[in-house]
Amino acid sequence: MQDAQDWKLLDSKYIFNEPWLKARRDRCEMPDGTIVDPYYVVEYPDWVNAFALTKDGQVIMVKQFRQGLGKTIIEVPGGCVDDTDADLEVAIRRELLEETGYVFDKLTAIGSVSANAGTTNNLTHFFIAEGGEKISEQSLDDHEDLEVLLMSIDEVKSLLKNHEVWQSLHANCLFYGLLATGHMQW
Structure with missing residues (x-):
C-alpha cells in the first residue's frame, strides 16, 4: 500500500553482494522532490525466532559466542530463512530441530519486527513453539x-x-x- 510519505526509488546499485549480506546504494526522491543520494541499505534474509517451550513448560534457550559483540550470550533458538524453506513455519521448525534437537506439537506466529527499518530490509518473525520433545542431537552448521x-x-x-539478553530481536x-x-501482563 502506497503512502503519501513514501520515497520513489530512482536507481539502485549493489556495492557488496554475498549470499548472507548484500549492501546497496540507492538514489531516491522524496515526495517534495528532494533527491537523496546516496542512501545505503543492507539486505539480509528474513530471520525466524521462537519462544520455545518443552512439554513440561521449560523455555529452551541457546548459549553461543557472537563475534559482533566478542562475547558468549544467551539467545532464543532461530536463524535465517533459507531459499529452500517453503514458508516461515518450515524455517522455524528446521532451525529448532537443527539447533536444539527438539520438535514441537504446535507453532503459533506472534508477529514480526524490523531490526532497523532505516538501514536494513529484512524482518524477524516470532513464533511460540509448544510441546517440545527432544528427538535428536543438534545438527549444527560448521560455524x-x-x-x-x-x-x-x-x-x-x-x-x-x-x-542479560543482549540480542534485541531475541x-x-x-x-x-x-x-x-499469559506469563506477563501489560
Whole structure:
C-alpha cells in the first residue's frame, strides 16, 4: 500500500553482494522532490525466532559466542530463512530441530519486527513453539557451537529484568512470547 510519505526509488546499485549480506546504494526522491543520494541499505534474509517451550513448560534457550559483540550470550533458538524453506513455519521448525534437537506439537506466529527499518530490509518473525520433545542431537552448521539451556519462566524473566539478553530481536521474542502465553501482563 502506497503512502503519501513514501520515497520513489530512482536507481539502485549493489556495492557488496554475498549470499548472507548484500549492501546497496540507492538514489531516491522524496515526495517534495528532494533527491537523496546516496542512501545505503543492507539486505539480509528474513530471520525466524521462537519462544520455545518443552512439554513440561521449560523455555529452551541457546548459549553461543557472537563475534559482533566478542562475547558468549544467551539467545532464543532461530536463524535465517533459507531459499529452500517453503514458508516461515518450515524455517522455524528446521532451525529448532537443527539447533536444539527438539520438535514441537504446535507453532503459533506472534508477529514480526524490523531490526532497523532505516538501514536494513529484512524482518524477524516470532513464533511460540509448544510441546517440545527432544528427538535428536543438534545438527549444527560448521560455524555454530550452541549450548542448549532449559530454563523456567521465572529464570527467563530474570534474564530480561537484569538486561542479560543482549540480542534485541531475541529479547523482543521473549517479551512477546511471555505476553502471548499469559506469563506477563501489560
